[in-house]
Amino acid sequence: MTDMLKRLLLIVILIACASCDSSQKPARQTSEPASAAQVPVVTVTTVQSHELERVLRLPGELQAWQDVALYARVQGFVDAIPVDRGTIVRKGQLIARLRAPEMGNQRREAEAKAAAAKSQLAEARARMAGVRAQRIEAETRLATDESTYRRMKAASATPGVVAGNDIEVAVGNIEAARTRIQLYRENEKAAQAQVDALTENERALREAAQSITRMEEYLNVVAPFDGVVTERTAHPGSLAAPGGLPLVRVQMVSRLRLLVAVPEAEIAGIRPGTAIPFSLPAFPGDTFSGVVKRSSLALDPKTRTMTVELDVANTSAKMAPGMMPEVLWPTRRSALSLFVPPAAIATTTERTFLVRIRDGQAEWVDVKRGAAMTLDGKDLIEVFGALSAGDVVSIRGTDELREGTRVTVRQPPDKSGRN
Template identity: 40%
Template sequence: MNISTISRQGLLVFLTAALLTGCGQNAGDKKATSTKDADSSDKPKESEHTSVAVLPVVPVKEMRLDRVFQLPGELLAYQNVPIHAKVEGFISYIGVDRGSVLKKGDRMIVISCPELDQKVKEAEAKVSAAQASYEQTVSNEASEESKKVEVNAKLESDQLTLSRLIEAAKTPGAIAENEVDIEKKTVEADLAKLQSIASEVKAAKALVLSEANNVRAAKNVVKSLQSMTAYLDIRAPFDGVITERNVHLGSIVAVDAQRRDEPLVRIQQKDILRLVVAVPEDCVAGLKDGQVLPFSVPAFLGKVFHGTVARLGYALDVKTRTMPVELSVINKDGALEPGMFATVDWTVSRPYKTLFVPSPAVTSDLKGTFVIAVADGVCRRVDVTRGQSMGDQVEIVGNIKSGDLVALKATDELKTGNKVETRMATDKDMQKAMKKSSAGGE
């Protein structure tokens, strides 16, 4: 091999190496450029002729909040009454058991109490005695009144005689001198007797009144005892079903004023149910009576029931910051049971309009929550208060109005005074921003 051949081979190797190096550098430059473009795809684009960024913006909209929350609730019987004994005794009849369906007035339990029956008889005997005593005093009063009439008549007769004697005495010798004096004494005696009889009549009247009160009191005792006997016959207070029974035929029952013992039976009204929901403070806006809301229960998967808002708490529990609300649920077929757990689709409708922007347009930093408003190509940070969400929109309150433009994607890199070019955000921009926002990206 000569020197010329070696030189040509060396030159060929050098050219090949140089070519490979150039290709590698070109590929690296393209890769770096691609990476740089990808990194800057989410940032405002630079204009081809200026250094001002192009920023997607959206208008602030004024809308009425209308959102559905899922709130837990509990179904309760419309009426739930534990039946306790009012009178001590023993069960002589029981005609119901758990699951018995009753109409109002149906007999459930009869309690026997011989002692109470005896008390009624004794009270009735006292009424008879008081009545007899009353009648005797009435008779005595009548007798005294009769005596008073007789004495009064005698007094009038004696007074007439006295007046005639006085007139006759004016003629000398017509009558004896002592006849007038005798008649005066007679009239005085009549007056004294009349006063005595009047006192006796007054006493007789007072005694009659007293005996009348005794009769009335005795009758009230009988009436009270008879009312107690009515408690021995226990009947259904309303249409319902027996859900609990704790006594049997012959069971001894006692009276517990504090109702700490188990009830004899428990009756519940099921044809109407109460759906009780603890509504959070931020969900009470726009709530009103008569509003119909759907709900579901685990026992009937996929089936939707409805309840009507009937009773509002009108006050929040200071511990839980919730307001109890009751819905009336018609349950004629008896499918729903008291005690069931329910999930209510609670609709919140604010009674006035507020401002909304897409959720990526609102962000927070150490200074607070804000949006980036853009006017005449200049950015301005606007502090806002975040409200409730409605779909991909979020409610805001701040120094901003409907129709103002804000950056679709708020970031602390956009400072007050930054100049930008704007364009209305497209659906693709919205989808991309929402995707990054839900993923926690910037």
């Protein structure tokens, strides 16, 4: 009996010890997670500094280098139009010939009037020359009479050498000569006025005839440059007139203009002389290029874009005005930019921020998003804020990690997947 009680007492003691040991172990296990929960472990990355280089896919439009609608400059009937849509033309080539018979009649009449005026002018000049010759002859005779008078006057100092009547005759000759000279001068002045009037009239009539001749030249419509006819609206027999419909439209397509609307944020990278590639849906797999030449230097207030113009060589005439290419527009910043993974940016209704880890504590830094870029196969996004390259930030932005929270930093796994 005594031995039995001893065995039972030993079993009870062993069971009690086992119960105490099992109750103490969970207490130690729960204390460890409670301590770890107070200091969160945060996977971090660093703010990187790179030159922003990316390619935007922007729509563009090809336009003819020159695009001209040719109108009739004078009224007339279309006599011939030897070109049609798609005809390749050279500068100065006949595009259309108009017919206006009344214009020829007007020219001939104007030329006849100009010829008559020219004849009248010649007669007036001849009359003026005759009057001038009479004046010169009278002036010569006056000089002779005055010389004779002076000799007679000197000789009359000796009595009996010159009769008094001779001196009176000499004086009368001088006065008569002077009167004739004055008359000739007045006649010459009138003749000169008539010549001036006839000269002006002849010039006006001659210019009128020349003007009609030039107008007749407008009956032939010619190509202003090398190009191709893209539209034709006139036909032989139709009436053409200034202000009416154009006869044809001619475009220069050996060179093209490529217009691209560049977003406001990217205009700082526009560099004249840069070759820009583009593709066309009509030629899948082919790549073309144009050279940046000029820009509008003004933003469209509705789209907030600036129109940039590229010159495109098209000697093969493969491309056509009106095509809509996809332009691979390179984007660069003038200075280095800061980048983080997209997931590092946290956004709430009030702010956009990164969680920076400094001295073991979380710190919210307000940022603005910039351009996206892919570098070495990794997606990055440009950020602007009170940051510096090398700053340590949480790789996952969240407002759950409050400012001032102490954290334990953990680096992201490497490419092999190990921590």
